[in-house]
Amino acid sequence: MTNRSPLRVLVIGAKDHSEQLEKVVATAGLEDTLxxxxxxxxxxxxxxxxLTQADVAIVVVPRGSGFSAETRRECLLAWSVGAVPVLAVExxxxxxxxxxxxxxxxxxxxxxxxxxxxxxxLSLTPDxxxxxxxxxxxxxxNRAAEPFRLWVDTASHMDAVTRLTGTPTGSIAxxxxxxxxxxxxxxxxxxxxxxxxxRLADAIVLDGHFDIAPGSLVVAANERPELSDQVAAHLVxxxxxxxxxxxxxxxxxxxxxxxxxxxxxxxxxxxSDLDPIAARQLADGEAGLVNLSFSTPVFSDPFERSAxxxxxxxxxxxxxxxxxxxxxxxxxxxxxxxxWQALAVxxxxxxxxxxxxxxxxxxxxxxGSGKSTVASLLEQRLNAAxxxxxxxxxxxxxxxxxxxxxxxxxxxxxxxxxxAEVARLFVDAGLIVIVSFISPFRAERRMARDLFPPxxxxxxxxxxxxxxxxxxxxxxxxxxxxxxxxKNFTGIDSPYEPPESPELxxxxxxxxxxxxxxxxxRELERRSMI
Numbered sequence: 001m002t003n004r005s006p007l008r009v010l011v012i013g014a015k016d017h018s019e020q021l022e023k024v025v026a027t028a029g030l031e032d033t034l035x036x037x038x039x040x041x042x043x044x045x046x047x048x049x050x051l052t053q054a055d056v057a058i059v060v061v062p063r064g065s066g067f068s069a070e071t072r073r074e075c076l077l078a079w080s081v082g083a084v085p086v087l088a089v090e091x092x093x094x095x096x097x098x099x100x101x102x103x104x105x106x107x108x109x110x111x112x113x114x115x116x117x118x119x120x121x122l123s124l125t126p127d128x129x130x131x132x133x134x135x136x137x138x139x140x141x142n143r144a145a146e147p148f149r150l151w152v153d154t155a156s157h158m159d160a161v162t163r164l165t166g167t168p169t170g171s172i173a174x175x176x177x178x179x180x181x182x183x184x185x186x187x188x189x190x191x192x193x194x195x196x197x198x199r200l201a202d203a204i205v206l207d208g209h210f211d212i213a214p215g216s217l218v219v220a221a222n223e224r225p226e227l228s229d230q231v232a233a234h235l236v237x238x239x240x241x242x243x244x245x246x247x248x249x250x251x252x253x254x255x256x257x258x259x260x261x262x263x264x265x266x267x268x269x270x271x272s273d274l275d276p277i278a279a280r281q282l283a284d285g286e287a288g289l290v291n292l293s294f295s296t297p298v299f300s301d302p303f304e305r306s307a308x309x310x311x312x313x314x315x316x317x318x319x320x321x322x323x324x325x326x327x328x329x330x331x332x333x334x335x336x337x338x339x340w341q342a343l344a345v346x347x348x349x350x351x352x353x354x355x356x357x358x359x360x361x362x363x364x365x366x367x368g369s370g371k372s373t374v375a376s377l378l379e380q381r382l383n384a385a386x387x388x389x390x391x392x393x394x395x396x397x398x399x400x401x402x403x404x405x406x407x408x409x410x411x412x413x414x415x416x417x418x419x420a421e422v423a424r425l426f427v428d429a430g431l432i433v434i435v436s437f438i439s440p441f442r443a444e445r446r447m448a449r450d451l452f453p454p455x456x457x458x459x460x461x462x463x464x465x466x467x468x469x470x471x472x473x474x475x476x477x478x479x480x481x482x483x484x485x486x487k488n489f490t491g492i493d494s495p496y497e498p499p500e501s502p503e504l505x506x507x508x509x510x511x512x513x514x515x516x517x518x519x520x521x522r523e524l525e526r527r528s529m530i
Contacts, residue, residue: 464508
């Protein structure tokens with residue numbers, strides 16, 4: 001059998017207590033080697049990143065602090081990313097034991113609502129203290145039942161066997177059947193080669209010669225993970241920009257990558273009493289339960305079944321920095337009676353009938369930049385040339401399709417998501433679709449682009465300075481925004497993120513609408529779209 005990796009323990013709040021805690025765990029009766037790493041200070045993005053690699057988080061409670069709101073928050077964040085919280089209450093002797101017991105019992109009552117039974121807390125005295133419960137026993141029991149999982153780092157061949165290296169969880173024995181995913185290759189374990197425990201690396205040898213690429217997943221044949229494009233998950237948000245349902249992020253789950261959208265924020269958790277709170281977004285440092293949808297299905301397990309496939313991070317599209325950490329609660333299955341219906345007439349046939357190449361022309365810019373004027377003139381020119389078009393205007397769709405949405409960041413995200421889906425359908429119908437929306441956020445414009453095949457989405461930045469847009473102010477909106485009568489107005493109290501590399505950059509201050517339309521038409525001709 002493969003050897004089990006050491007229990008990874010992260011100490012939060014007091015780095016200098018690591019030596020004392022080593023004495024504590026030495027008396028807890030654990031057989032596994034314990035890797036204890038101190039982390040000074042309270043929970044930050046760096047600490048959360050380390051917590052995603054930990055099995056246990058020992059949260060040090062300063063003497064006299066009790067089970068405070070800050071400690072509750074730290075325990076909740078640790079649990080949300082998959083580390084079992086353990087409380088270590090500082091004391092200097094017997095006279096503090098009443099306080100230690102009171103703090104521990106308050107923690108146990110709180111932890112019971114998370115399903116941590118028994119909750120583990122200990123007294124941290126200068127001589128090392130003692131464990132009220134065997135530290136980590138609950139975590140070890142869970143890990144012992146984990147199914148075998150191994151992400152392949154390297155693959156090599158020797159005679160008639162295939163040697164795979166990676167970081168395993170669970171256990172496997174010679175003769176056990178395994179499956180390599182996503183290829184679906186069935187194989188048998190010839191032997192396992194455990195490396196040093198503190199290196200967390202193993203090698204397994206398969207009986208046979210198989211072509212297996214790095215990033216593949218080896219699993220026990222009778223305990224396969226689920227392949228799903230939707231999950232429910234506990235999520236901790238760690239970015240100054242709030243988490244918004246409908247916005248597209250990048251999922252990292254092992255070596256798997258996929259675009260991920262929070263389709264529903266079910267609730268935010270109150271750290272003090274763990275009561276669910278209705279919310280429309282998660283702010284920095286907040287935790288909640290969400291539904292996630294992936295652009296491509298990924299292999300995953302509920303965290304309680306397997307930490308290897310149950311933990312993930314979210315990154316903002318285009319940024320190599322985590323903005324969210326989470327653990328999967330369960331997969332969400334689509335209704336089994338819903339299938340994609342193949343149609344005999346497709347986009348190519350519809351486009352051929354119209355004699356054009358369909359595409360989405362996405363005009364973005366500040367209010368008053370000239371988007372609607374350019375869109376209207378452009379459609380007139382295309383219509384006169386016999387092209388089949390449709391214009392989706394930001395104001396017009398709010399009279400019907402998006403009449404239920406306001407102008408908060410969350411509503412703006414949903415506004416763009418709906419319009420992008422409609423534009424995709426119109427392009428599938430063979431039309432040249434002109435979309436005229438402020439669409440202030442890069443993430444949503446990127447999400448819209450990702451709905452289309454390469455080349456079918458053309459981002460057009462109508463770049464007019466804010467001062468000029470305010471001077472024009474044909475609808476009097478800037479005046480109202482400056483007076484505080486319009487909230488969340490783009491350019492005033494809500495940001496606009498200019499495109500970084502649009503296909504077309506139009507200058508609304510130095511070009512007339514006719515000149516800008518001419519430039520768009522020349523680009524369409526260059527691309528053989530008209």
